[in-house]
Amino acid sequence: MYLSSLSQRAKRRLIAASIATVVAISPAVLYAQEFRLGLSSPPTSMDPHFYNLFANLNVSDHIFEPLVTMDPDSKIIPALAESWTLVNETTWEFKLRKGIKFHDGSELTTADVAWSMERPATIVGSPGKFDVYTKSIAEKKIIDAHTIRFITKEPYPLLLPDLTSIYIVSKKATEGISSDDFSSGKGMVGTSRYKFVRFQRDDRVELERNDAYWGKRAEWNKVTLRFIPNGATRIAALLAGDVQAIENVPTPDLARIRSDSNIGMYSKISHRMIFLYPDASREKSPFVTTKDGKPLDKNPLQDVRVRQAISMSINRDAIKDRVMEGLSEPTNNLVPPNLFGHNPELKVPKYDPEGAKKLLAEAGYADGFGITIHTPNNRYVNDEKITQTIAQMLSRIGIAAKVEGMPMSVYSSRGAKREYSLGLLGWGAQTGEASSPLRALVACDDPARGFGGFNWLKYCNPKLNETLGKAVNTVDDQQRLKLLQDAAAIAINEYGIIPIHQQVTTWAARKGFAYTPRTDERTHAYGFRPQ
Incomplete structure (x- = not known):
């Protein structure tokens, strides 16, 4: 009765005001019942x-x-x-x-x-x-x-x-x-x-x-965690409203997302180090060959000069600018500067392909060799693209590198069985200090102490284990800091692992939702809130 008695103009004003009210409260009201979050790895x-x-x-x-x-x-x-x-x-x-x-x-x-x-x-x-x-x-x-x-x-x-x-x-x-x-x-x-x-x-x-x-x-009555490894599909789901937020914005879409007024983007440098791990322990390695694909009797990765040459051949700044679109920080450390155990003496290696060639020649590999680099293709930001770029850089110093990528679930189970010769991996310092990557990635196997759990290719330096062992039992912070820095220097200077960069993590959410970015990269539905 009331609506029918109004003029047409008044009706239009009332309807417009009602719509504006619904729009204004839509994030809190329309989504309070369910929040759908797109994650990049199952x-x-x-x-x-x-x-x-x-x-x-x-x-x-x-x-x-x-x-x-x-x-x-x-x-x-x-x-x-x-x-x-x-x-x-x-x-x-x-x-x-x-x-x-x-x-x-x-x-x-x-x-x-x-x-x-x-x-x-x-x-x-x-x-x-x-x-x-x-x-x-x-x-x-x-x-x-x-x-x-x-x-x-x-x-x-x-x-x-x-x-x-x-x-x-x-x-x-x-x-x-x-x-x-x-x-x-x-x-x-x-x-x-x-x-x-x-x-x-x-x-x-x-x-x-x-x-x-x-x-x-x-905030949310119901949460659905959707696993969408493909970056383009994840972005499409966000733009279509199939999910309200995603993690790991694909770098090709960064400019588009940043300029979209209906999308909010959040980022933070994480404690995740992206690195290569070489097979320095075995006399023969399964994916090291001559350039024409024949098995090599001796594993060149056992020579520290070869491992150093690989590190020198990597242009970390180019990876940051061209592959990561600025979402990385080149490093030669196990943890970023804000975490306990960072060693400021470990400077980022200078990109020096000519110096790398000389080291290969000194080690007896002037003509190079062949190698397959294994990598996950759905776990880290641009993981396979980073590996492909490194393979191209290795080719410039005479190492004919191929890349084999696979889902993380397959990659990790094979890695634990020592099936690779050179692989790419990422590690976040879950404990908030350098003891985490030291214990997991480069310590000699010592199950009783929990050392070496992810040291898949069995790099081992007893001096490192001795130094790390002292560190984890030293209560005095200054003494422990020095011990952790010394242990890190042993692993890095021997190229037991080859750090590439610290990853910058990104999140994106539809208008009306906000997120507090985390150093540990965790993505929590309960961390998103109506804005």
Whole structure:
């Protein structure tokens, strides 16, 4: 009745005002029920203790939590533990927040914490185990339901950063089940902001909000994590509104996204180092050949001069400008300058192809040789494109390089079996300091200490292990800093690995959504908020 009595002009004004109101509140109202996020790499397992792979961690963060965690700048902050105390040099006491419930309604206690510290060592078949972060704990003492003590074998200042990587699971829900069971929902009982609903391998994970969460309530009732490895497809999904946000904006689309008023872009230099790892340990290497493809009796990568020549042949600035569109920072370090253990004496190698040729000649390879470089093609920003560029640069010094790219799930399982001669990989310093890449990537195999878990081609210098061993047991920060810097210098100066750059991470979101970028590159649906 009211509308019919208005003039046509008044009707138009009323309708226009109503539409404007809906548009103004659309991000909060239209999307509060569901948030769809496009991720660039699918997880290989739902078990939060199975494989220390970044894509797995991204998903686990939504469902499970550690005792302590890291803020967007990689500073350690409380999570399930509200406080901690270093009782003496080898005893740490943690107090849990009271009243925290698992997703099944059961209460979190220190029995679940103790179980979560024991479980990673029992996992079978993992290409990258989490027990590297629990090996320092010699004894666990449950004081009461909310107080637990960890006693380390010797002074161990890295326990706090290590514990940021260990998710707390329900003992009742996970005891006696296999890692494969998690994909169907068994064991997917955490304490974090979202509850597990469904996993469709290589496609999506569906989640629903945990309304009983102990902390700040999540914005979205329902979250769908879509796995879209192809950059162009990921951008298309964002522009079409199929997802509200994505990670890892493809570099060819940067200018377009930056100029689009309907899209917001966010970026931050990360602690992820992109590097090459050469086979310096074997007399014969599977993908090193003569230039015409015949096997070589001797592996040239065993000669440090050859490894140095490879490093000198890489124009890191050109990769930054032409491949990465500015989204990288050339490096010769294991961590960026803002992280503990950075060694300022390790300068970025000068691009010097003529000097590289001389080194090859001195090593007896004046005519070069052939090699295949293996790389993931869906994990890091421009991973395969970077590798193709490096292959072209190697060809200029006489090394005939081919590139074989594959999805990260395939790449990592083959890498763990030592199937490569030269590969590209990335590593984020999860603990916030240089001890993380040192222990994982370049330390000699020492499973008892958690050393060498991702040292796929078995580079080994006993002096490095000795120096690193002292570092991880030194409480004094200045002494530990010097030891970490010395250990890094050994690996870098021997070209045990060949750093390329620190990666700059990007995110993009549709208008009305904002994100706080993170140094650790994690992409959390609960990190996006209506703007």
